[in-house]
Amino acid sequence: MSLRDFDFTDFWNGEAYESSLIDEEIVMVEKELGYKLPKSYIEMMKLHNGGMLKKNNFPVEEEIWPLTDEEYPNLSLYKFFSIGHGKNGLCGEMGQKLWREEWGYPDYGVYIIDMSSSGHNLIMLDYRKCGKEGEPELALVQEVNDYKVTFLADDFETFVHGLITDPFYDEE
Numbered sequence: 001m002s003l004r005d006f007d008f009t010d011f012w013n014g015e016a017y018e019s020s021l022i023d024e025e026i027v028m029v030e031k032e033l034g035y036k037l038p039k040s041y042i043e044m045m046k047l048h049n050g051g052m053l054k055k056n057n058f059p060v061e062e063e064i065w066p067l068t069d070e071e072y073p074n075l076s077l078y079k080f081f082s083i084g085h086g087k088n089g090l091c092g093e094m095g096q097k098l099w100r101e102e103w104g105y106p107d108y109g110v111y112i113i114d115m116s117s118s119g120h121n122l123i124m125l126d127y128r129k130c131g132k133e134g135e136p137e138l139a140l141v142q143e144v145n146d147y148k149v150t151f152l153a154d155d156f157e158t159f160v161h162g163l164i165t166d167p168f169y170d171e172e
Helices: 023-033 039-047 096-102 156-162
Strands: 057-059 074-080 109-115 121-126 137-142 148-153
Touching: 039 156, 057 156, 096 109, 109 137, 121 148, 137 156, 148 156
Parallel strands: none
Antiparallel strands: 057 074, 074 109, 109 121, 121 137, 137 148
């Protein structure tokens, strides 16, 4: 799978959080985070550097308490953090430092997506199996459940290809 062939029409809901992404910023952010970001994530952020989503649901096969149930088996996403130092950037005011130092999230990944749920639930690039330079899995981390980690996808591309528009959303 590749994001080069991915149709980003109706993917984003509004403007990007930060302007165009340059290689120097990527290098600075990776150094500050201590993790090598996946090429596909960087590729996507070069097109639209963070923001709110229209394709804002990720279907899951089993219930994840309290976020899903039989009637609504999807995780509801809110926004992708941008690669950068702006307010909604990975290294910004609402970024990694906040989640790790203020909220106590574990330091074995990079938190890239904020959820639409009550409480703090984040989706992260999970580097536990691959090391800080490898291709991370995607996982949900639930603060409300003692930082329980739930596997979501083998890699970033697989995760993005699995995103759907909320099937229960009625624009009218």
